[in-house]
Amino acid sequence: MIVTQTRFRGALLDPTQAVPEGLLDGADQPAGRRFAVYRNNVVVSLTEALQVAFPLVYKLLGAQTFARLAGIYVRAHPPSSPLMMHYGAALPGFLETFEPLAHLGYLADCARLDLALRAAYHAADAPALAPERLQCAPEALVGMSLALHPATRIVRSRWPLYDIWRLNNEADAPKPRAVAQDVLITRPEFDPSPHLLPEGGALWLESLASGQTFGAAHDTALAAVPDFDLAQALTLALQTSALTDDKTKDD
Amino acid sequence: MLDNSPRFDHLPAAPGVGYKPQHFDELRAEPGPVAWLEIHAENYMGDGGRPIAQLRALSEQFAVSVHGVGLSIGGEGPLDPAHLARLKHLVGWLQPASFSEHLAWSTHGAEFLNDLLPLPYTDETLARVADHIDQVQSTLGCQMLLENPSSYLAFAESTWSETDFLSELVRRTGCGLLLDVNNVFVSATNLGLSARDYIDAFPLHAVGEIHVGGHDEETDEHGTPLLIDSHGAPVVDPVWSLLEITLAKSGPRPILVEWDTDVPDWPTLRSEADRAAKALSPVR
Numbered sequence: 066m067i068v069t070q071t072r073f074r075g076a077l078l079d080p081t082q083a084v085p086e087g088l089l090d091g092a093d094q095p096a097g098r099r100f101a102v103y104r105n106n107v108v109v110s111l112t113e114a115l116q117v118a119f120p121l122v123y124k125l126l127g128a129q130t131f132a133r134l135a136g137i138y139v140r141a142h143p144p145s146s147p148l149m150m151h152y153g154a155a156l157p158g159f160l161e162t163f164e165p166l167a168h169l170g171y172l173a174d175c176a177r178l179d180l181a182l183r184a185a186y187h188a189a190d191a192p193a194l195a196p197e198r199l200q201c202a203p204e205a206l207v208g209m210s211l212a213l214h215p216a217t218r219i220v221r222s223r224w225p226l227y228d229i230w231r232l233n234n235e236a237d238a239p240k241p242r243a244v245a246q247d248v249l250i251t252r253p254e255f256d257p258s259p260h261l262l263p264e265g266g267a268l269w270l271e272s273l274a275s276g277q278t279f280g281a282a283h284d285t286a287l288a289a290v291p292d293f294d295l296a297q298a299l300t301l302a303l304q305t306s307a308l309t310d311d312k313t314k315d316d
Numbered sequence: 317m318l319d320n321s322p323r324f325d326h327l328p329a330a331p332g333v334g335y336k337p338q339h340f341d342e343l344r345a346e347p348g349p350v351a352w353l354e355i356h357a358e359n360y361m362g363d364g365g366r367p368i369a370q371l372r373a374l375s376e377q378f379a380v381s382v383h384g385v386g387l388s389i390g391g392e393g394p395l396d397p398a399h400l401a402r403l404k405h406l407v408g409w410l411q412p413a414s415f416s417e418h419l420a421w422s423t424h425g426a427e428f429l430n431d432l433l434p435l436p437y438t439d440e441t442l443a444r445v446a447d448h449i450d451q452v453q454s455t456l457g458c459q460m461l462l463e464n465p466s467s468y469l470a471f472a473e474s475t476w477s478e479t480d481f482l483s484e485l486v487r488r489t490g491c492g493l494l495l496d497v498n499n500v501f502v503s504a505t506n507l508g509l510s511a512r513d514y515i516d517a518f519p520l521h522a523v524g525e526i527h528v529g530g531h532d533e534e535t536d537e538h539g540t541p542l543l544i545d546s547h548g549a550p551v552v553d554p555v556w557s558l559l560e561i562t563l564a565k566s567g568p569r570p571i572l573v574e575w576d577t578d579v580p581d582w583p584t585l586r587s588e589a590d591r592a593a594k595a596l597s598p599v600r
Binding site: 066067068069070071073074077078087088089090091092093094096097098099100102103106107110111114143144145146147148149150185186187188189190215216252255256 | 358359361362363364365366367368369385386387388391392396399402421422423424426427428429430431433434436468469470471472473506507508509536537538540542544
């Protein structure tokens with residue numbers, strides 16, 4: 066009996082399928098439990114990869130619930146790449162429609178925050194924008210294009226996402242407020258960290274990232290959020306190394 | 317067939333360890349007998365940040381062996397050209413002393429199954445694996461080492477012994493071999509074979525690196541011992557003995573201590589490297 070990789074794989078991810086005939090133990094008997102070693106390795110190793118990738122989701126769910134979620138997810142969404150640093154990209158969308166955890170409405174955004182932190186960790190290195198670069202005539206500043214640092218990520222949420230992160234990562238963090246919070250993730254050196262964005266800040270940074278000039282991005286943010294505080298958003302962006310210098314054009 | 321000069325003698329015939337980021341500072345300050353490090357290629361394929369920065373720093377102090385776990389050399393489908401390109405990029409900038417991969421498969425269609433899955437030893441598998449090794453060696457421009465697997469089961473359809481299969485791959489492709497003596501011990505126990513006979517039949521002339529590591533002990537439904545290659549425990553005495561037997565026949569080789577799960581503190585891992593150094597001393 067020839068055991069093709071298609072047959073092997075089918076039984077590997079579906080424990081209700083019989084162990085393929087043609088697989089033997091040392092006494093030439095059907096492999097039985099020995100096949101379960103591979104079944105177990107796949108699910109356990111992928112569950113561990115998800116646990117590393119989603120520390121906030123793991124903390125919120127606890128080990129048992131996380132393992133049950135992972136057991137279902139890894140069979141529904143096996144990796145499409147050998148780079149475990151990319152595995153789990155579909156988890157936020159999966160959580161959006163996962164009935165057993167529907168009562169935790171904020172969970173999908175927590176997964177997005179975990180993914181953003183991991184992406185920032187592995188992102189390319191680049192110099193942060195030095196504040197002195199913005200010390201120029203107002204007309205020049207308005208026309209300037211600024212790029213986001215390659216490690217910078219923005220997660221918009223209708224949940225108090227930043228407060229939820231703090232509550233699970235800082236001692237004596239306050240209880241989450243009942244507000245929507247957008248989160249900025251930056252990586253000044255090697256360790257990414259989340260920051261609470263002021264209202265309109267996410268749109269302002271996304272406008273800069275899309276190529277709008279400093280002045281146009283300000284106008285975009287103001288149009289959506291009339292009391293958008295540019296000074297506050299800019300200070301946060303500079304202090305957290307959210308911007309980079311390598312694509313800066315001051316014409 | 318690759319006729320470049322062998323690359324596998326670039327690793328020192330000394331102890332090495334599998335690199336774990338939590339050991340970064342202590343490893344550099346107090347390496348003990350550790351002369352080289354092995355990294356899992358796939359963990360260093362990001363764009364930047366700490367992993368790449370640490371690897372650059374480590375490569376100034378230690379020889380580095382790049383060990384792939386994701387190429388699926390035994391896969392029925394073609395090698396993933398995107399993954400080959402990532403390997404070429406890593407090997408290009410790092411210029412490691414060695415590149416190795418596994419006699420196993422892990423990719424099916426677009427899926428990556430994140431385990432080293434077993435192969436039947438048939439003429440068909442041999443031809444396919446040889447083609448894939450040729451492709452890797454011509455892409456990377458250097459010889460690669462192929463590692464013997466740890467087996468939990470065998471295929472009824474196999475017509476080659478594992479040692480003959482590996483010897484034939486060496487003959488056809490010019491690749492070298494990575495001999496994992498813990499895998500030999502695990503497979504021999506699980507399949508009721510003799511580890512000594514396996515070493516006797518192994519083409520030791522082609523061995524560019526040796527692995528030792530820990531395993532877990534379980535039993536199957538018949539009460540027969542079933543060893544699991546966990547890399548999560550100290551190397552057991554019978555595996556150290558098998559290493560000594562191997563070295564007595566092969567002469568000195570680079571020896572890697574693998575410890576990938578429940579990773580211990582640096583002094584514990586270093587003491588395993590001390591033991592590898594002790595195993596090397598009689599054959600120097």
